[in-house]
Amino acid sequence: IKTIGVLTSGGDAPGMNAAIRAVVRTAIARGLKVKGIKKGYQGLLNEEIVDMEAKDVSDIIQRGGTILGTARCLEFKEAEGQKKGAEICKKHGIDGIVVIGGDGSYRGAQALSRLGINTIGLPGTIDLDIACTEYTIGFDTAVNTAMQAIDKVKDTSSSHERCSIIEVMGRNAGYIALWCGIANGAEDILLPEKYDYNEQNIINNIITNRKHGKTHHIIINAEGIGHSTSMARRIEAATGIETRATILGYMQRGGSPTAKDRYYASIMGAYAVDIMLEGKTNRVVGYQHGEFIDFDIEDALQMEKGINDYQFEVSHLLSI
Numbered sequence: 001i002k003t004i005g006v007l008t009s010g011g012d013a014p015g016m017n018a019a020i021r022a023v024v025r026t027a028i029a030r031g032l033k034v035k036g037i038k039k040g041y042q043g044l045l046n047e048e049i050v051d052m053e054a055k056d057v058s059d060i061i062q063r064g065g066t067i068l069g070t071a072r073c074l075e076f077k078e079a080e081g082q083k084k085g086a087e088i089c090k091k092h093g094i095d096g097i098v099v100i101g102g103d104g105s106y107r108g109a110q111a112l113s114r115l116g117i118n119t120i121g122l123p124g125t126i127d128l129d130i131a132c133t134e135y136t137i138g139f140d141t142a143v144n145t146a147m148q149a150i151d152k153v154k155d156t157s158s159s160h161e162r163c164s165i166i167e168v169m170g171r172n173a174g175y176i177a178l179w180c181g182i183a184n185g186a187e188d189i190l191l192p193e194k195y196d197y198n199e200q201n202i203i204n205n206i207i208t209n210r211k212h213g214k215t216h217h218i219i220i221n222a223e224g225i226g227h228s229t230s231m232a233r234r235i236e237a238a239t240g241i242e243t244r245a246t247i248l249g250y251m252q253r254g255g256s257p258t259a260k261d262r263y264y265a266s267i268m269g270a271y272a273v274d275i276m277l278e279g280k281t282n283r284v285v286g287y288q289h290g291e292f293i294d295f296d297i298e299d300a301l302q303m304e305k306g307i308n309d310y311q312f313e314v315s316h317l318l319s320i
């Protein structure tokens, strides 16, 4: 391997820049050339490929988003597009690619690997919804951003003795909601993995809490459940307590990464280059039990994970 490429794909996440920087600088330190591929697989097919030097990644570790840009690319889901991508890699002398993204992006990496381009995936998503790893790049920042926003909503909610439904991101996963639920001391936490869609339980909970003298009632609702605005209307009608929905939205995807996201993304970026140099391909990097490890992409995609039952139970115990 003489030249590697790096791309970010799927949704962006804070810390992706730290990962790009680590890939570029580790590769250069190991005597490789590095090419940045812009806008994910779409940029690969459009040959938006630039040489990257160590200085090209200076002053980016603290920045949110991804300097390479990211995109979703339907063409790359087809065999034709994948073949074209591999040919473009060969044309540009790219022997291997580090792909920073989620499960969908690994499918693309798997296809390239079958076509003779070495690939290593890094888990880049705020949703934490990648089964082979306890950590994903961007989750820590997103959770901190959401937590701070929820604190602010809680202040005004208490002053006005309102009920607040705050919707956090996470696609079909409830990790951001669970973490904020505990970190913000929410009264109710609605997770797609656990919610029984019984609004009467929430309504009863609000009424009981009000009787006990609580001035606020914070409900953290996960994106995977959604419908926060209509839920607020129904709850207000049933309880007589003013109820507002706040959908935090894309603010959770941006912002300067936390120390944890910078640190883990940096180690993972370096690790990806080093295992590629060991001759590994079609692998994805994860973090489990305090160690950075790697898995075959197919094995990783077959794994499943869910919300930890004990942690979910604790979230209830603490919300009384």
Ligand code: ADP
Pocket (backbone or CB within 6 Å): 009, 010, 011, 041, 042, 071, 072, 073, 074, 075, 076, 077, 078, 101, 102, 103, 104, 105, 106, 107, 108, 109, 111, 125
């Ligand atoms: P994520 O990587 O965060 O899961 P997506 O699912 O949107 O995000 O995937 C990102 C990109 O990866 C897609 O736009 C597409 O280019 C590529 N991709 C997704 N699924 C496949 C697939 N089955 N085969 C090849 N490429 C895929």
